[in-house]
Amino acid sequence: MGREPADRLAALASTDHDLVILVNEADNSIGRLDKIEAHRRGSLHRALSVLVADDDGRLLLQKRAAGKYHSGGLWTNACCSHPRPGEAVTAAASRRLAEEMGFSCALSPMFTARYRSPVSNGLIENEIVHVFGGRSDRSPSPDRAEVEDWRFDSLAAIDADVAAAPARYSVWFRKYLLDYRAHFVGTLGLA
Numbered sequence: 001m002g003r004e005p006a007d008r009l010a011a012l013a014s015t016d017h018d019l020v021i022l023v024n025e026a027d028n029s030i031g032r033l034d035k036i037e038a039h040r041r042g043s044l045h046r047a048l049s050v051l052v053a054d055d056d057g058r059l060l061l062q063k064r065a066a067g068k069y070h071s072g073g074l075w076t077n078a079c080c081s082h083p084r085p086g087e088a089v090t091a092a093a094s095r096r097l098a099e100e101m102g103f104s105c106a107l108s109p110m111f112t113a114r115y116r117s118p119v120s121n122g123l124i125e126n127e128i129v130h131v132f133g134g135r136s137d138r139s140p141s142p143d144r145a146e147v148e149d150w151r152f153d154s155l156a157a158i159d160a161d162v163a164a165a166p167a168r169y170s171v172w173f174r175k176y177l178l179d180y181r182a183h184f185v186g187t188l189g190l191a
Contacts, residue, residue, distance in 0.1 A: 061150065064170070115175050
């Protein structure tokens with residue numbers, strides 16, 4: 001018999017004490033809070049996302065592990081996370097790509113997104129997200145606690161799948177596709 005979401009969050013909170021950086025609307029640091037508690041409260045905090053394309057113009061997607069504290073089992077971009085207090089966002093993006101997907105590549109800032117949305121387990125994403133892009137043809141070797149599956153896919157195929165089954169994708173990734181499409185084409189060279 002599976003545990004209730006609140007029980008699962010309590011278990012995660014007892015073992016996951018990462019702090020997120022609370023920010024104001026100008027992305028200035030105003031404090032720190034436990035990651036799970038920040039998502040319970042819907043507190044505005046700093047985050048990062050990484051988009052990676054291969055030389056064939058395909059985007060790397062990961063399927064989040066089912067056991068993630070929210071949005072488990074959903075397809076999304078190469079990796080997402082939060083910088084640690086005192087850690088530069090660029091360094092955090094490189095660190096998390098290596099930790100989650102098992103490879104590194106040069107990353108460049110692409111855009112900054114602001115969104116607030118409910119996600120699974122009664123949590124709320126309320127983030128200013130620094131989004132980075134890079135290129136790599138390397139096959140990922142993901143951390144299975146973070147990533148259930150991965151694939152490279154064309155933007156056209158991703159668009160068709162998102163249109164057919166939007167609930168299979170993370171809310172932030174759908175926002176990136178809708179609101180920041182020019183960066184996928186211009187910065188990453190996707191068609």
